[in-house]
Amino acid sequence: MIDSHTHLYWKKFDDDRDQVLARARDAGVEALLVIGIDVETCQQAIELAESDPTIFATAGFHPCDLKDITEDDWITLDGFLKHKSVVAVGETGLDYYWETDSIDTQKEALERHFALARKHDLPLVIHTRDSIDDFLKILGDEAPGLRGVMHCFSGDTAQMEETIALGFDVSFAGPLTYKKSAALREACQAVPADRFHIETDSPFLPPQSKRGKRNEPALVREVAEKVAELRGWTLKETMEQTATNTRRLFGLPR
Numbered sequence: 001m002i003d004s005h006t007h008l009y010w011k012k013f014d015d016d017r018d019q020v021l022a023r024a025r026d027a028g029v030e031a032l033l034v035i036g037i038d039v040e041t042c043q044q045a046i047e048l049a050e051s052d053p054t055i056f057a058t059a060g061f062h063p064c065d066l067k068d069i070t071e072d073d074w075i076t077l078d079g080f081l082k083h084k085s086v087v088a089v090g091e092t093g094l095d096y097y098w099e100t101d102s103i104d105t106q107k108e109a110l111e112r113h114f115a116l117a118r119k120h121d122l123p124l125v126i127h128t129r130d131s132i133d134d135f136l137k138i139l140g141d142e143a144p145g146l147r148g149v150m151h152c153f154s155g156d157t158a159q160m161e162e163t164i165a166l167g168f169d170v171s172f173a174g175p176l177t178y179k180k181s182a183a184l185r186e187a188c189q190a191v192p193a194d195r196f197h198i199e200t201d202s203p204f205l206p207p208q209s210k211r212g213k214r215n216e217p218a219l220v221r222e223v224a225e226k227v228a229e230l231r232g233w234t235l236k237e238t239m240e241q242t243a244t245n246t247r248r249l250f251g252l253p254r
């Protein structure tokens with residue numbers, strides 16, 4: 001199985017990153033995507049990827065981290081995307097929960113990430129919060145030539161279907177296991193087998209059994225268990241199918 005979204009460079013992992021990776025492997029994680037959100041963390045993601053053949057990096061500017069991004073940073077990002085261990089552009093997207101004052105800036109940055117994805121022929125990793133419909137509207141005008149994943153999908157079945165129709169995949173994280181996430185579980189049951197991924201978004205969003213604690217890549221197994229239960233698959237089928245999907249979208253080597 002693959003954890004398709006972790007922020008493994010986060011300070012909270014500094015004391016035990018090697019053990020975290022060992023636990024992930026013991027849990028059946030065969031590869032991880034480490035997601036950059038600004039210049040510093042993109043660099044750290046690339047360094048992690050260079051240190052371990054099972055780690056891959058992405059590079060982009062998170063919608064909540066745009067305030068200090070300079071024109072030079074965009075040039076640096078363009079350079080990161082040429083790196084052989086960088087497999088996607090992002091995370092980028094729209095956050096209308098934390099960042100209500102910067103919506104125009106976020107949309108402009110999103111368009112620049114779209115342009116970079118086209119230029120480098122890479123998939124996109126998309127963050128949305130309280131913004132799925134606006135994102136889908138923008139994607140509707142831009143979709144040809146783009147591919148990617150709506151990470152930590154939080155929508156309903158109709159929004160999932162629209163995302164898939166526009167050529168993007170969805171990815172399920174810890175919230176799939178939360179009691180209140182009935183609409184999300186319904187979307188997970190309805191999504192085409194070859195169009196979804198699993199992730200932790202660690203150190204954030206731990207699954208139900210670890211709420212309030214630090215999340216880590218090993219716990220993607222709980223997301224896989226929930227997917228298996230919802231779809232009537234075995235855990236092995238779930239791990240293999242989602243890993244195949246993630247390898248395909250991001251062009252990961254076997």
Ligand SMILES: [Zn+2]
Pocket residue numbers: 005007035091201
């Ligand atoms: Zn993230």
